[in-house]
Amino acid sequence: MSARKKSQKPKVAFFDFTGCEGCQLNKLNLENDLLGILELIDLVEFREAMDDKAEEYDIAFIEGSITTPSCVERIYDIRRRTKILVALGQCAVSGGINAMKNNYPLAQVQEEVYGKDKYLFPSMPAMPVRAFVQVDYEVRGCPMSMPEFLHVLKSLVLGRKPEIKDYAVCVECKLKENECVLEKGMFCLGPITRAGCDAICPSNGQYCTGCRGLVSNMNKNGAIEMLKQHGFSVEEAIKRMAMFNTNELVKEANWGNR
Amino acid sequence: MNRQAKDISEMKCCFFDQNTTKQFIEFLMSKAKVIAPHRKGEKSFSFQETHNPEEVVLNYNRTIQPIKKFFMPPRETLLEFELNGKPKVKKPEIKIEERIFLGIHSYDMKAIRLLDFSFDRDKPEANYFLRRQKSVFIGIAYEPDEYHFAQDLGIDVYDTTGFSLFMVPAEKGFLIFEVDETGHRYLQEFGKGLPLDAELQYERPEPTKKLKMHYNRLPQIFSHVYDSPVWKKVAERCLGCGTCNLVCSTCYCFDVFDEVNLNIKEGTRERTWDSCMLNPFAQVAGGENFRPTLDSRTRHRLYRKFKYLTDYSGELHCIGCGRCSYFCPAKISLVEIINELIEDYNRQQQHAAVTVS
Amino acid sequence: MSRNLSINVHHITRVEGHGNIVVDVKNGVLKRAYLNIVEPPRFFEAMLKGRNFHEAAIITSRICGICSLGHQMTSLKATEAALGLEVSEQTIALRKLLVHGATFQSNVLHALFLATPDFLNVGSVFPLVHTHKDVVLAALRLKHLANEIGNLISGRAVHPISIVPGGFTKLPSEKDLLYLREKLLNEGMKDALFTIDILATLTDQIPDFYRETEYISLSNDYEYALYDGLICSSDAGLFPVEEYESVTNEFIVPHSTSKHAKFNRSSYMVGALARFNNNYKFLKPKAREVADKLGLKAPNYNPYMNTVAQLVEVVHCIEDSIELIDTLLDKGIKNEKPNQEPTRYGRGIAATEVPRGILFHDYTYNRKGQIEKANCIIPTGQNLANIDEDMRKLVPEIINEPKDEITKKLEMLVRAYDPCISCSVHLLDVKFEE
């Protein structure tokens, strides 16, 4: 057991769809742990860092959201070839910031950027991976939280379910005894945003923009009420919540509740 | 150790000016690790180890985390283990160090006494008591702000129970009262204070009267408001973010989980503070959630403070520090909830009286 | 030799974003050679509309994780210009330090992790872990150090947190700065020089190819311009940043989801080589020594040398960061709050040298402090026309070489530009039809 053979290591692949590649980069930023990770797994595909490709995977990590018909084909294909599929980063988990464009009529958005040449470039609403295929686990955040990614990777290599937090960022903020940014008169989406980032934004004096998506059973009216108390109109409150959560706020598009 | 100390008017007392106070802090630092309120960020305070007397802020309203973090850290390793082959477990050693807690408000001291009860009850917990022992507390009087309601719960600003010394801010310095033997020893050794023999005149702040009923009737109220509409009303605004539990001076629920190292050969069992306001708190593997709604969770939180534990210890387990309300993002006030429950109770009583007559 | 050649590299690897190389040669005549950008468009300009001034940088950061600091920095400067927000000297010094960190980390990532495998004929950096472990470890340490600058000063290297319009929400401690200084001075410089010594033995792997073009970068009269300056064209001289549109002249081409740019010629080049060519005289001494050792002299017209210029900049950034930290420490960190009280509302234009070249953000704010109109012009977009031109010159020159070799040289060419396709390209399957 201790002397794992190379072939026994799980075959792991990384794939990227539409996003900023910050999550990919974040993995390369694990410098100190990178070599340790390579001991644990058999990395078979990682376009941003290597040429090799493989046919089948034990774990496929998917980054980025689905925004074109060809993305859809590719994600179906990957799902067929992998045992476990993990969505990495908010683009893959919920559509992330890309989904902000879903608030505007598509034609208008394209017009805005490409003028009369807009027909050259097909696009569709930015969708989370789970809108198309079954997602086994999620690592949230924009960029995804690295400790959480490591936790998920270690857990999956060990063969156990990862512990995914489903409570508010405020919890981590309080555990770290951060000064609450609300106390400073700023606003914050921490009370309705899923923890797992170690409250990194409030720890740096900045407000939480809700990049990890909403906690489940969120009290939406309560959240709007809270933002109103802090001086935001309902429209502004919803706009604030929508920055990373457009798809989650649109009920019809509540892909999570499979 | 729960004995009620004398009233401070009967205690020996001396005066420290600002400079002597600094020297005294230095003196204390030479005796043991000193923990005192420090500034944290723009508006908040935090208990922290003092490396320099200048950092100590003695006129503070409340710290974010209560003192319990020194006896039950927000995150602690319960066990270290090896996974491979025959499992080996080791309990990490807990250092027993002498600590002086300086500038503690009377309610925060009371909270420690309540936690002593909770950690002793049923099965005493070594982790807590190992850290808890060898602590000396030096209290300080405070000026209640709009969120404090400790006085309403019967905890006097000048309550010296549990302290060794007690400081009262005075013009250009502090009055230092000798509360117990240790305190007496400290003052003797330090030997710099200006002795005060004259009869002291000082004002006790007016009781705040924030609660609409005497505190010793609260458990009784709580026997009648389990099904009150107030819970649902609070739940409409509550975000279930857990802040109230996580800053509470007397909460001590926790979560436990295993974390493995990158080599997946060793790991640790960790415990962190938890909160009964969080959705997954009472959820089991099958998906069943025994407290699925925010009203049931809010009710549980308050019942733990005013009824459940009270029935065992005979004391209220809220000390009126106001942390939960002060830090609540939705600005839900505990005092308001209690007052609404009192009103609800009064209505019930009136109604009962009417129906009887 | 009248050869037929069709190359289609689908989703080229080891670059950020998705792009394909397409080359078509019929009877020895070059029909087509271009980089086909297929990264789905993401419509950031539209998403910015109606957003609050302190949200702009958070959103534009997500244009690209690789250049997130560059986007944030440029966005903040544009916002500050539009709203008349003054920032302090300390803020500028800390920001410059961050720009150095980002340039340093991105250049190390590209030169050592993405481009070097080509020189050693392997498909990725991972096999090098076994064959060149000490180099890989040094490179990892360098990257880590660069990221530490980002982490300590802005909270996070990818999508920085504490840099906001008007200043910082959290300031580094003097202890943090001392720690960084110590690491840069000892470990950082040592590792950089060590890896450069190894790479110096591989410079013969760099293809011999020259094509003079127009080089555009920021420039000023006091330093190797990265954070601030005027637009400098090697053909036409200096222009104020506000006139960026007359320099970039963006146009749409059918083979690319990203717009192209041109100024005085059919294309221009931005990035490390352009900066090196335009600003050589401000390079720090060690950086100049390294340039000499690696055979890079200004001006240099070989686009493949962009990678080498990046390494030279790594050394420059380390040297200048140490100086910046010294100045900051001399003055002591002042506890300043961000200045977020607008004095005007209107249009603001800003440019920063990000690792891949000059980046422009242009916002117009309404009186509520919300964005009405936004435009972002990304370095890779500006380089695309130049890459196509390079390919059109290169393919006929190497047409007699084996097809693998041609493909490799084309891929290396594209990689040399360190294209950031998320900002504007992914790479490939190779198909040959002869």
Next chain:
Amino acid sequence: MENVAREIKDLYTPVIATISLVEQLTLSEKRFWIKLPRNQKLNHHPGQFVEVSIFGFGEAPISISSSPTRAPGFELTVRRTGRLTEKMHQLGVGSQIGIRGPFGNGFDVQRFKGKDMLFIAGGIGLAPLKSLIEYTLDKRHDFNRLIILYGAKNPSEILYPQEINEWTYRDDVEMHITVDRPDAQWKGNVGVITTLIPPLELDLENTIATVVGPPVMYKFVLMALKAKRLPDVNIYMSLERRMKCGVGKCGHCQINDSYVCQEGPVYPYTRIKELKEAI
């Protein structure tokens, strides 16, 4: 305070025990026979539970499904539902796990002496009850009638076919079993467990009913028992809650003012009536 702390025994360090037998009971349930070091006895009461540790996978409360009369080892029956339980199912004979406990109160066997015992178990609820059933069988003369009602979802999920067979053939045990969804071979009762209650003839004053099953079951069994007019004081139930520490500290298992790991998991119905969150 000064010296107490040193003397307090650590609550959270498990002892390392060894799995000495594994049996696959159903598709998702296995039972494990566990031995403590040096063949120590666990000294438990029927109805108590232990905290099982698998390092790297966590800890979970599991009822002891064997009677203390069958010591020194003890038996655990585990349903595969999550992190720890899935790993446990991969373990074989000789594997080592951590054990803390026994915890909880267990059944009040002293009070049950001389009584008619009515055991009502749904699904995996039979595991904690088996401990009590075996106890009463091993001290058969201490008890009067023994009636076992057991309901399973379908015949393939019947937990302990061997034991049930044995109980069925003993003439001093009345064994009734029902399934929700029968298969082709099934010849016995069909329907939910409450259908087994009305036909029983009970000596109401002297019958103790012990109920363990999934959360939904309790309400309906209670209604059936009340319909029979079984006195409330004669009804006992074992409840399940989320649990982390097992020693009355972590707060997860609390039902109103009661910590299930301290006061429970077995509650007399008279107490459950006071606990509004209980069922």
